[in-house]
Amino acid sequence: MDIGIPREARPREHRVALAPSGVRTLVQQGHRVWVESDAGLDAGHANTAYEKAGAEIAYSREEILGRAQLVVTVYAPLARDYGLLQKDQIVFGFWALPATRPEDFEALTKSGVTAVGIEAIEDDAGQAPVRTSMSEIAGSLAVTVGSALMLNEYGGKAILLGGVAGVPPAHFDILGAGVLGRAAARAAIGLGAQVTLLDRSVGHLRDASREVHGGHTTMLATRPNNEMALSFADLVLGAVAVSGQRAPVIVTRDMLRHMKPRTVVMDLAIDMGGCFETSRPTTLASPTYEVDGILHMCVPNLPSVAARTATKAFTNATLPYLQTIAEKGIDDALRAHPDLARGILLHRGRCASEELARTFGVECAPVPGVEA
Numbered sequence: 001m002d003i004g005i006p007r008e009a010r011p012r013e014h015r016v017a018l019a020p021s022g023v024r025t026l027v028q029q030g031h032r033v034w035v036e037s038d039a040g041l042d043a044g045h046a047n048t049a050y051e052k053a054g055a056e057i058a059y060s061r062e063e064i065l066g067r068a069q070l071v072v073t074v075y076a077p078l079a080r081d082y083g084l085l086q087k088d089q090i091v092f093g094f095w096a097l098p099a100t101r102p103e104d105f106e107a108l109t110k111s112g113v114t115a116v117g118i119e120a121i122e123d124d125a126g127q128a129p130v131r132t133s134m135s136e137i138a139g140s141l142a143v144t145v146g147s148a149l150m151l152n153e154y155g156g157k158a159i160l161l162g163g164v165a166g167v168p169p170a171h172f173d174i175l176g177a178g179v180l181g182r183a184a185a186r187a188a189i190g191l192g193a194q195v196t197l198l199d200r201s202v203g204h205l206r207d208a209s210r211e212v213h214g215g216h217t218t219m220l221a222t223r224p225n226n227e228m229a230l231s232f233a234d235l236v237l238g239a240v241a242v243s244g245q246r247a248p249v250i251v252t253r254d255m256l257r258h259m260k261p262r263t264v265v266m267d268l269a270i271d272m273g274g275c276f277e278t279s280r281p282t283t284l285a286s287p288t289y290e291v292d293g294i295l296h297m298c299v300p301n302l303p304s305v306a307a308r309t310a311t312k313a314f315t316n317a318t319l320p321y322l323q324t325i326a327e328k329g330i331d332d333a334l335r336a337h338p339d340l341a342r343g344i345l346l347h348r349g350r351c352a353s354e355e356l357a358r359t360f361g362v363e364c365a366p367v368p369g370v371e372a
Helices: 020-028 047-052 061-067 079-084 102-111 129-149 179-190 202-211 223-232 253-258 302-328 330-336 354-360
Strands: 002-005 032-036 056-058 070-075 090-094 114-117 171-175 194-199 216-220 235-238 264-267 288-291 294-297 344-347
Touching: 002 061, 020 032, 020 047, 020 302, 032 061, 047 056, 056 061, 061 079, 070 302, 079 102, 090 302, 102 354, 129 179, 129 235, 129 264, 129 294, 129 302, 171 179, 171 223, 179 194, 179 202, 194 202, 194 223, 202 216, 216 223, 223 253, 302 330
Parallel strands: 002 032, 002 070, 032 056, 070 090, 090 114, 171 194, 171 235, 194 216, 235 264, 264 294
Antiparallel strands: 114 344, 288 294
């Protein structure tokens, strides 16, 4: 199969979808791989590394998207690239379609592609290997970035996350006790922060307590509990995720009044619409803004700042799926791997996701030969 790896199109997105090691594996299995020039440079992988792995270098996005039967990206192509996509092409990446505009969704369906959403790939136990790898990185980075944002230089409360002898640490609220929230809790507890984990599921909180040892409190995420926790917080992390759906709004604008001025909120559910009513996407170049005295940071691609680590983790998680698709073709791959089938958002241009069908008011067409 002909496989294309374009440069990421989002601003300040430093990751690349496959490290040279992943390319080498695919080439050794008889596939042809094109990599757009300098696609891996920010992640520490020069063109020469890809050439040594057996890839061919392409010098434009148009060439990559025009040649490849399978396009592999971290973030799926932007709406401006939909016109370059080919009928029956497979595009594998993070799509976040529930948060897209209806007109862009319609344009994508007209392209005739098969869209594989890595955010929706789950096994029978509900584990999401690709999403998990990026969530672990995002959770760890949230503590690093959040602790910096609390300093004077960035507009926070001038508080050190872990405190010092005789001075108490910061109060860190984490909304969502999934993979991202737990990773953030572990990192913050290690630095001495006072951590409160909130989730709508007692089961999630119980699991988190088994995994996150010491230095934390768990609370059911009811509105009264949320408001009480927010009133003490110095740093708040939005780590809410519902597979295949837009993120629910947990913190409304009127709830900000319960928070102290210069509290920092980081909404890492922003990819799927955000869990704060006041959230809007920001960039690594301009990461923060203020609403009602509360500092917001809503960067959707936070793992990009650790591009080399994130690229390796992404490659580890996606390569088995890519090998299957490239070897068998998309239809046989889906029949062989139900977890991959769960990631099909569009199949040859037709909506294959019930959640997307409800979101955009279109018909859901099950993938032929694949059990729902």
